[in-house]
Amino acid sequence: MNTICPETKIRDASLAVTGAETTFVDGWSIHTFEQLPSTNSVAAPFPAWSAVRARVQTAGRGRTGRAWVSNRGGLWLSAVLPCPAEESVWPFLPLAVGWGLQRCFRHLGLHGVRLRWPNDLMVGRQKLAGILVERFNPGCIVVGVGVNVFNFPEAVRTDLGGFVTRLADHLDQPDNLEILTRKILRVLRNTHDELWCRGFRPIAAELNSTWLEPQKVRLLTQPDVPPVVGQFLGIDAEGRLRVRGDDHAVTAFDANQVSLLTEIE
Ligand code: BTN
Numbered sequence: 001m002n003t004i005c006p007e008t009k010i011r012d013a014s015l016a017v018t019g020a021e022t023t024f025v026d027g028w029s030i031h032t033f034e035q036l037p038s039t040n041s042v043a044a045p046f047p048a049w050s051a052v053r054a055r056v057q058t059a060g061r062g063r064t065g066r067a068w069v070s071n072r073g074g075l076w077l078s079a080v081l082p083c084p085a086e087e088s089v090w091p092f093l094p095l096a097v098g099w100g101l102q103r104c105f106r107h108l109g110l111h112g113v114r115l116r117w118p119n120d121l122m123v124g125r126q127k128l129a130g131i132l133v134e135r136f137n138p139g140c141i142v143v144g145v146g147v148n149v150f151n152f153p154e155a156v157r158t159d160l161g162g163f164v165t166r167l168a169d170h171l172d173q174p175d176n177l178e179i180l181t182r183k184i185l186r187v188l189r190n191t192h193d194e195l196w197c198r199g200f201r202p203i204a205a206e207l208n209s210t211w212l213e214p215q216k217v218r219l220l221t222q223p224d225v226p227p228v229v230g231q232f233l234g235i236d237a238e239g240r241l242r243v244r245g246d247d248h249a250v251t252a253f254d255a256n257q258v259s260l261l262t263e264i265e
Contacts (some may be wrong), residue, residue: 028079028185041143044136051079051185056179060146062130063119064259069160073151075177078187079170083141091254092200092239093133094119097143099203100191101129102210104183110170114212115234116263117241118255121147125263126165145184149174201237202260208234216265217243219258229264 015139021032030051037059037227059068070076083089098115105113105121105128116122121129132144148166167174175183194203211234219228219241230243233250240252241261 007245020214026186027189030167030181030185035188037079038078038144040119040134040142043080043142043144044134046080048080048082048140051077051181053177053181060180061132062146063132063255068130068146069153069156069158070146071151071153073149073155074145074166075145075149075180075184077146077183077184078142078144079193080142081159081188081192082139083135089185089200090133090135091118091256092204093141093143093150094255095207095235096191096195096203097131097133097145097188097241098146099146099207100187100194101131101184104187105129105167108167108171108175108183110167115207115209117235117261118258120240123165123170128165128167143188145188147184149177149180149181184218198258200239204235204237215263218262218264219243219253221253221257232263 005230013053023032028049028051030053032053033042034054035056035058036052036054038057038061039052039054040061043050046052054070054076056072057068060068060070060076062068095115095118098119098121101121102113102115108122112123116124119131120127129145129147134142134144136142140165148164150168151166154161155240174180210233215232217230217232221228228243228245230245233242233244236242236252240254241258242250242252244250
């Protein structure tokens, strides 16, 4: 049987960090560290239903290798979920997680939150949270969730000023990070169950009924290729972005074909 001993890996991880604290809640083993480079990397060898959290990340990363500011006061969490399916399911995983998080934030009272394809939670034009799904081992995926809660990312990177927001800007009393962690892990379990019982189609249909009106988007695809500009038409059943160009042709883009999406209207 191919099992991974979590204790061994915790010991490995604690070679590089100190202060790991483990709790068992709702069927999850949650390992909380004071500081880590990236929770996704540390979570990689853990078995399904483990979660790794850090109060600070020193090398947090986002989609396409971009740096993710992870200062104190934010929620930096990686959850390991079972995922026996192969690569064909990948494109829609961040969208399914985003769908779950959007509902979670709305339950918390943040009604204006929306998902921006493929992995951003936005309030208006400002980014609240991001999702990074990675696969390090067969049979599991690591779902990384970064949420600005009490932190100011723009205090670390001034160029983010005006482009980011945090839960504390919108809720009178946001949950503390421990409670929020539990709520998000519950959402991830429910999203997992929903996805594997009913598939992505119902989630895609719900997302397509909740996007805001068609917007104009600019997509960076490959280096040295001019950006694609067109009307956002929602997603297809595989989670690909559908865009109508000026020539009226509709093209579907996989998340790994688009390095940057900008909403321009
Ligand atoms: C993005 O917006 O491109 C995704 C950001 C994902 C950030 C989270 S924070 C927890 C986990 N660890 C990482 O290094 N990244 C993810």
